[in-house]
Amino acid sequence: MPLDHRRLRGPEESQPPEVWAAAAGAGGAAAAEEEEAAAAAAAEEARDPCALRPLFARAGLLSQAEGSAYVELGGGTKVLCAAWGPREAAAEPGGGAAAGGRLVCEFRRAPFAGRGPRAAAGREAEREAAAALREALEPAVRLARYPRARLAVSALLLQDGGSALAAAVSAAALALADAGVEMYDLAVGCALCRPPGAAAAWLLQPSEPEERRAAARLTVALLPSLNQVSGLLGGGQGGPPDSWAQALRLGLDGCHRLYPVLRQSLLRAARRRAAPSTA
C-alpha cells in the first residue's frame, strides 16, 4: 500500500520500547529478567550436559530435488535440505588448479526462523554459515570423482531452536547421500555451548535460549566411520585449551551417537525408493 509520509506526524527516529522500558522501569523489568535467568539456571542444573535432543531425520522427501533431507531437533530446530548431483560447471574462476569438482553450498534462514524481529540476522551470518557448511561437507564428498562438475546443496532453516548449523550439516550430508553422490562418509554435526560462569560445563546441543546466553559456542562436524573431524567452528569467551578439548570430546561423542539415526533414515529412504519398482 502506498504510504504518504507527509501525513505521518511521528518523530523522525524510532526505537523499540523495550530498550526504554528496561532503563526506566528498572524495577519490574529487571526483576522479570532476573527471574527468567534464575529459571534458566535452574533448568540448566536439571539438564544433563551430555543429553542429546531427540532427532528426527527423513531423507528423500522432496520430489523435485535429486536428493533431499529434513532434520528436526526436539525443541524446534527444523532444517530442510536439497541437493543436486553433478552438473557441468561453467569455466571455473581462478584457473581451477584442482582436478576435482566444486561443491556449492547455500544456507538460508527463513524470514520467520528466529524469535524477535523478522530476519534480524543479515546476509553476512548466512554467508558465514554457508562457508562453514561447505568446509564441513567437502572432506566427505569424493570430489575427485566429479571433474569439472559442480554439486549444489541448499539448506533452508525453517525454525531456529538452537544448534541450527549442526542440524544443517547433518541434513546436507543426508541430502547429498540421498542424491547418490559418492561420499566417504556422512558428516554429522553437533553443537555445544558453555554458559557464562567460570566453572560452567559445556552443554551438548543447546536450545535457543541456552545458545543466546552462552559465553562460548562450538559446532563440530565429524565423519564417524573414519573418525575424522571435517568441520570446526567456535568462539566466545576465552578458556584454556583443556576446556575446548573437553568440549570437542563431548561433541564427537554426540556425533557418534547421532550417526545411527541418520544412517537408518537413509536406509529407509533407499528401501522406499526401491519398493515401487520391485512391486
Next chain:
Amino acid sequence: MASVVLSEAEKLYIVHGVQEDLRVDGRGCEDYRCAEVETDVVSNTSGSARAKLGHTDILVGVKAEMGTPKLEKPDEGYLEFFVDCSANATPEFEGRGGEELGTEIANTLYRIFSSESCVDLKSLCINPREHCWVLYVDVLLLECGGNLFDAISIAVKAALFNTRIPKVRVLEDEEGSKEIELSDDPYDCIRLNVDEVPCVVTLSKIGYRHVVDATLQEEACSLASLLISVTSKGALTCMKKVGKGSLDPESIFEMMETGKRVGKSLHTSLQKILDEEESLGTTRQKVGFLG
C-alpha cells in the same frame, strides 16, 4: 586465495622436510618467519600499523568515528571490520575477485573479537543510547605470501595499540539538551588496553605434523589447517577449521596445545616491540614502505 601450483616432487620434498622438522627456509615446525611491525604509518587515521611476515604484507588503519550505540548494547561502542583485497597482491583480486576472501576474513575477525573481554567497549561509550565511538578497522592486503590470518591479527592488534581516540566531554545545559565538547589538547586522548586482544595462530597439517606460519608453498601441501585465536594469557577464544580436508581428533588436541604455546610467545614478542617503539616517541625514525 592466492595460491601456487606445485609439482608432486616439490610437494614430497616439503612434506619430507616437515617430517624431519626442517622446512624449506630452514625453520623448525614451530618457528615464525621474521616479522616486521611498524605503527603509526598512516597519518590520516586514529591508529595504524603495518605488519610484514615474510612476503605477506598487511596494512591496517583504524578510524574512530562517532556513531550511535547498538540497540541491544546501549552503553558500549563497537568495532567494524573491512577487509580490502588489493589487486596488487594477486591479479585474482581484481574487480570483485577478492570479495569472497575479504568477507571471510572480516567474519573471522568479528568472531575473534566477539568475546566481551578482548576490548573494553564500555570505554568507547560517550553518552549511553546516543553517542559512542565506532572503530572502523580497515585491513588492506598489500601482498599475500601465506599465513594471512596471523599477519592480519598481528597488524590489527598493533593498530589498536596505536589508536588514540580524542577525549570528549558531554555538557548538559538547563533545558536538558546535550552538547559534546572536544578537548583542546590534541594529545589528550584515550588509549585502548590491548592486553586481552587475541592473536591468531594458524596451524597447517602437513603429512603427520603441523607447522605454524606456513608459506604459500607449504599451504599448497596442506589439506586442512586449524585456526585458533589465543590471548596473551594463553586462553583460546576462537577455533576454526579451514581448508578442504579433515583432521584427526587427536591431532586437533595437539594443535591446540602447540597453538597456545606459540601464541603466548608471539604475544610477548609483539608487546615488547610495541613498547620499545612507544618509548622512542617522536624521535623514532619511520621506515615506511621503502624499508
